[in-house]
Amino acid sequence: MKELFGSPGRVSGFMLRTGQCLFAAASVVFMLSAPGFYNSTAFCYLIASMGLLTLWSFGLACLDLHALRSKKNLQNPVLVSLFVVGDWVTSILSLAGACSAAGVVVLYARDFKKDFCRSPPHFACSRFQISVVLAFISWFFLAISSHVMFWLLAAF
């Protein structure tokens, strides 16, 4: 049994999952609270991918907590393979969501000659930006988790 930082069934793993879940949920909340987000496909996709990440991380955080309390070992090849596939899929989807939303935010706030944030239609650019930053933080935690999982799987 490897004792890596962030591996499943350890306190560090549980903290990482909780961090992912909280930041992803906060990102969804900020985006939903910004009026006019539904005008952009990229923002709707960010909400979908961060929603998926919230659910996935919440499930794994519960599993880690259960393993911590009952002192169970979660590190068997089948479980770790499942974690690896899920982590990689959510990781790629959430990075894609964060980046596409970031591209659109930069376009609104900087690229257009007519500033869409300060003049009509008065997009809530600051909320979009906060949501994107939270999504990137959540993705960063997930990237650590998924690399640790892949390393564990390769070392079996």
Added chain:
Amino acid sequence: MKELFGSPGRVSGFMLRTGQCLFAAASVVFMLSAPGFYNSTAFCYLIASMGLLTLWSFGLACLDLHALRSKKNLQNPVLVSLFVVGDWVTSILSLAGACSAAGVVVLYARDFKKDFCRSPPHFACSRFQISVVLAFISWFFLAISSHVMFWLLAAF
């Protein structure tokens, strides 16, 4: 010495690198040939990240070719660590570039009520789209390479 598909110094590795290099270069060419790409930060960033990917893959393709011709073994921990770091950095940057450009293309082509592709300023949306698709194909090949490299490093 592991004999994985796509590992360095093998024909499959060389083919993957060549594919990455060609698709990334084609993506840059299509984007540069589209008038007005410089109005969007996301498109400029796509060109930068695909340019970096072209250089990196070209370098590794040359190294693979040299190893194939001289029957050298490239699989030592130091070299593979270097490949892993380079692959992951370029992989994240290129996925970020492709996704942010895709977000902006979808915004231009579908989200705005006034279609920016068919009415003034007549953006060259089809070229933007082809460039983004080529970038995603190039990233897909790079994702295979980087996972193989990470697997090799973990298995040392």
